[in-house]
Amino acid sequence: MPGTTAAALGQRIETARHAAGLTRRQVHEASGVSISMLRKVEDGERWPSDAVLDALAQAVQTTPEELLAGPRRTDSRVHQAVPELQRVIAAYDLPEDGPVRSLRELAADVDQAVEDRVQSQYVRLAEQVPVLLAELFRAVDQARGAEREQVAHYLALAIRSADAVAYKYGYRDLSARLVELMRWAASIAADPALEAAAAYVRMETYFSAGQLDPGLRSLQAAVDRMPAPATEPFAAAAAALHMRAAVAAGRMGRPDEAREHLRDAEALSHQVRERLYDGTAVGPDSLEIHRLSVAVEVGEQEDLRAAVKAAGRWAPPRELPAERRSHYYIDLGRAQMMLGQPQHARESLLVARRIAPQHVREHGQVRAELATMVRLSRGKDEQLLAFARWARAV
Structure with missing residues (x-):
């Protein structure tokens, strides 16, 4: 399958083998594939032929398609609702007649x-x-003047909520379309803070496409367009942009740039109260959560150890949105895995699941970490296997 590497396929086969409770010898006996070939495939050294992949898939109780494509979609009702969302936005500029409250x-x-x-x-x-x-x-079609700007503001926020569904459930093309519609609505609203929020959300498109460099440039351009942070909404909007830029720079392997954006975000965050601004949580607590995210993206051992140590002294307040709190524990789990602490990482992911189960179940990084834990445990931890199956990581 395009985009699937030999290493990724090998890891999926190994994960499926452990989830089925099988040794390499047992897979050899069931499939006829030699142990040395299986080892090379699992280690990412060889790409299996179609015949070998078919035999391995049958032995580990899955299908070649699932091994090639990776984790399956969940059976959430979200997928049933997506076609109606697609239908509605297709004619956004030619709305059907109907009432408006x-x-x-x-x-x-x-x-x-x-x-x-x-x-x-x-x-x-x-x-x-x-x-x-x-x-x-x-x-928006019917309103005029200031009222149209206000309605467009509401529309932008509603589109952002719809985009969260599309993005988290894997509808990348739909998400990109919704991001552009959010930018369109924000331009009608003529609110610089809302336009900054649209730029913040647009970064999802760059993350999905792996185009981090232009994405980081777009965030910096949005910062440059912002008015001076003389008001709380403007300061919050700029802080959010810097927080997202810090994560992007960290993922790109630019630690100095990431830390500079964090410092800018810190200076701005202390000017605002922790709350939602155009749908984005901004404030001192959100800044702490982004510190951990940046440490994970940069991946330097000293930063990771400091971040995990800090997590022993601080936890996200319950007043923060569930999505943001759960993301903190997902990143904490990632940091713990990188430090060789899989048991602690598992506990962090369980906390994240208790806070926001729908968020955790659809999170790609959660699935990746759970799959790694299954391999490390050799499929012998039934509770871990149940968690991984719930998240469709195996």
């Missing part, structure tokens, strides 16, 4: 959509946001 009623529903997003209630959001978007498209 008052601004206050629309605002209340948008607030609920934002709340569902940050609390990781993706199923409910996916089922309800298409109807809300359809009404907001009509409202």
